[in-house]
Amino acid sequence: MKNRKRIIEFYSFCDYDGYARRFARMAEKGWLIERFEPFFLVYRRIEPKKLTFYISYFPKASEFEPGPGSEQSEFIEFCEHTGWKLAARSAQMQVFYNESEDPVPIETDPVLQVETIHKAMKRSYLPLHFILLAVSVYNLFNRIRSLVWKPFSMLSSNSWLTGTMIFTMLLAVCLLELTSYFRWHHRAKAAAEERGELIASVSRKVMKAELALGAAAFLAYGVYVAHIFLEGDWYKRLIIVALLIGMALGILLVALVKQRMKRAGLPRGVTIAGIVAAATVFAIALVSSVVAVGVRYYDADKPSVNLDDPPDPPLALSDLMDTGTGWVESRQSSGGTFIMSRYGVSEYLRTGGERWEDPSLQYEIYQVRLPFLTPLVRYAAQQYVDGNHKVMGITTSLYISMNPEPWHADKAFRRAYDRGLLDDWMFFYGNRIVFLHIDGEPTREQKDLVAAALGGHSFPPEY
Amino acid sequence: MPRAKFQTMTEQMFYMLLCLKNECCGMDILDRVPAMTGGAVNVGSGTLYTLLEQFLQVGWIRETRVEGRRRSYILTPLGCEALGREYRRITAQAEDYRRIFGEGETK
Numbered sequence: 149m150k151n152r153k154r155i156i157e158f159y160s161f162c163d164y165d166g167y168a169r170r171f172a173r174m175a176e177k178g179w180l181i182e183r184f185e186p187f188f189l190v191y192r193r194i195e196p197k198k199l200t201f202y203i204s205y206f207p208k209a210s211e212f213e214p215g216p217g218s219e220q221s222e223f224i225e226f227c228e229h230t231g232w233k234l235a236a237r238s239a240q241m242q243v244f245y246n247e248s249e250d251p252v253p254i255e256t257d258p259v260l261q262v263e264t265i266h267k268a269m270k271r272s273y274l275p276l277h278f279i280l281l282a283v284s285v286y287n288l289f290n291r292i293r294s295l296v297w298k299p300f301s302m303l304s305s306n307s308w309l310t311g312t313m314i315f316t317m318l319l320a321v322c323l324l325e326l327t328s329y330f331r332w333h334h335r336a337k338a339a340a341e342e343r344g345e346l347i348a349s350v351s352r353k354v355m356k357a358e359l360a361l362g363a364a365a366f367l368a369y370g371v372y373v374a375h376i377f378l379e380g381d382w383y384k385r386l387i388i389v390a391l392l393i394g395m396a397l398g399i400l401l402v403a404l405v406k407q408r409m410k411r412a413g414l415p416r417g418v419t420i421a422g423i424v425a426a427a428t429v430f431a432i433a434l435v436s437s438v439v440a441v442g443v444r445y446y447d448a449d450k451p452s453v454n455l456d457d458p459p460d461p462p463l464a465l466s467d468l469m470d471t472g473t474g475w476v477e478s479r480q481s482s483g484g485t486f487i488m489s490r491y492g493v494s495e496y497l498r499t500g501g502e503r504w505e506d507p508s509l510q511y512e513i514y515q516v517r518l519p520f521l522t523p524l525v526r527y528a529a530q531q532y533v534d535g536n537h538k539v540m541g542i543t544t545s546l547y548i549s550m551n552p553e554p555w556h557a558d559k560a561f562r563r564a565y566d567r568g569l570l571d572d573w574m575f576f577y578g579n580r581i582v583f584l585h586i587d588g589e590p591t592r593e594q595k596d597l598v599a600a601a602l603g604g605h606s607f608p609p610e611y
Numbered sequence: 612m613p614r615a616k617f618q619t620m621t622e623q624m625f626y627m628l629l630c631l632k633n634e635c636c637g638m639d640i641l642d643r644v645p646a647m648t649g650g651a652v653n654v655g656s657g658t659l660y661t662l663l664e665q666f667l668q669v670g671w672i673r674e675t676r677v678e679g680r681r682r683s684y685i686l687t688p689l690g691c692e693a694l695g696r697e698y699r700r701i702t703a704q705a706e707d708y709r710r711i712f713g714e715g716e717t718k
Contacts, residue, residue, distance in 0.1 A: 222682065
């Protein structure tokens with residue numbers, strides 16, 4: 149018969165009522181909370197009994213201390229004197245239980261109790277959530293900036309979409325946690341001062357909402373990983389496997405270092421320094437290994453398409469010109485999200501001369517997969533065209549509007565700069581945005597070919 | 612109305628300071644307060660710990676002895692003064708009551 153049980157519990161750190169009720173229920177079933185581990189709680193078997201639990205917070209305690217300091221030990225002794233036994237502790241949280249039927253509570257002054265809880269929360273819970281909030285806001289700000297600057301690349305990028313979703317969830321979780329805490333604090337302070345009572349801790353509904361957001365983020369990441377595995381090349385698979393294993397090992401390493409250093413009785417500062425050093429060395433080693441493997445084995449000239457024998461592109465350099473005795477170097481890439489697919493082709497006619505002088509054809513086709521989003525994406529594309537000439541306030545090049553008729557397009561634009569026109573085009577074809585680089589002034593026949601191949605209704609090879 | 616810190620005392624503060632007229636440690640206070648009040652007033656161990664810290668900070672009590680983890684305290688003249696002020700406030704309230712209802716009335 150097992151005498152220990154490990155359970156993952158989802159309670160907010162400041163949900164003292166939720167924890168107390170949960171521990172009391174477990175004690176009635178014959179399990180007493182014994183300790184907090186990084187990812188689960190450990191219960192030990194006891195005779196089933198009715199116990200009263202009390203969650204108290206000791207503001208001076210730290211997660212990184214080897215054990216209770218002298219002041220906390222004095223506090224624990226006071227509690228033991230009134231029949232409260234310490235069952236477990238984690239950071240500033242202390243779990244006490246009492247076998248008496250109607251014990252004197254540990255806190256008998258609600259005003260002081262709210263003050264103590266707030267002091268404890270200011271020690272690590274609130275700073276941690278503010279840091280996560282800042283990280284998610286900063287990350288989302290950069291992602292939105294990228295979206296404005298390169299809307300098509302971002303909307304067709306799974307990593308951008310997954311990352312954006314995860315950081316949005318993180319932002320929502322932080323906002324939920326912080327607003328519910330401050331709302332509780334405001335109401336609890338008023339209730340304690342005006343009515344002399346302590347109100348219930350933050351609602352469990354908040355944690356349930358956070359769990360739903362966490363599950364959505366987890367699912368999004370799962371779909372992303374699955375997508376990489378199914379459609380990515382071996383290099384992307386290697387990176388994702390290395391990062392997944394790396395993250396798991398990193399978390400285990402940090403937990404192990406913390407546990408060992410605490411057991412060794414080292415001071416709080418030394419333990420924190422040890423954890424930071426171990427995490428830094430590990431992160432550098434992991435990233436260096438992935439980069440080293442990539443540099444050693446990755447072949448940039450290998451087509452990035454996930455087929456051994458890529459199909460013929462819908463439009464090839466040989467369709468537009470006589471390639472003579474030269475050979476065509478061709479690359480294809482594809483990808484996309486549920487919002488937008490991306491298909492790109494680059495072809496160079498190698499003639500043996502200077503490579504930069506070789507004729508080339510490059511194009512990228514972005515196709516909106518959700519028809520109702522087409523107007524929005526076209527609006528974004530128009531914004532992109534209108535605002536493209538300025539990057540961080542510096543004038544670079546711009547797209548100017550051209551006659552779309554010869555291209556059989558809805559709209560046509562050509563890139564220009566202060567001395568003239570460039571060979572880069574952009575077209576709107578229905579739910580597609582096409583970027584094209586074609587050398588020189590295209591002939592009427594070439595324009596017809598481009599329109600048929602890139603603007604037609606049948607999208608190039610399915611990926 | 613929010614209670615201005617230490618402007619008026621709670622029962623728990625009052626009886627804790629009364630106990631500290633003579634040197635005693637935290638655990639003595641936990642026993643003495645209910646004994647002194649016939650169980651009408653109880654001080655929770657967490658509240659006791661926090662109040663002892665706050666009394667030390669404002670100079671109402673001082674530490675006299677440390678034996679292991681057990682610390683003993685005693686009331687300072689400042690604490691005595693605060694206690695006296697609270698006593699006068701309560702007495703004034705009792706006087707007002709007597710003036711209105713007369714001696715012995717418990718209405």
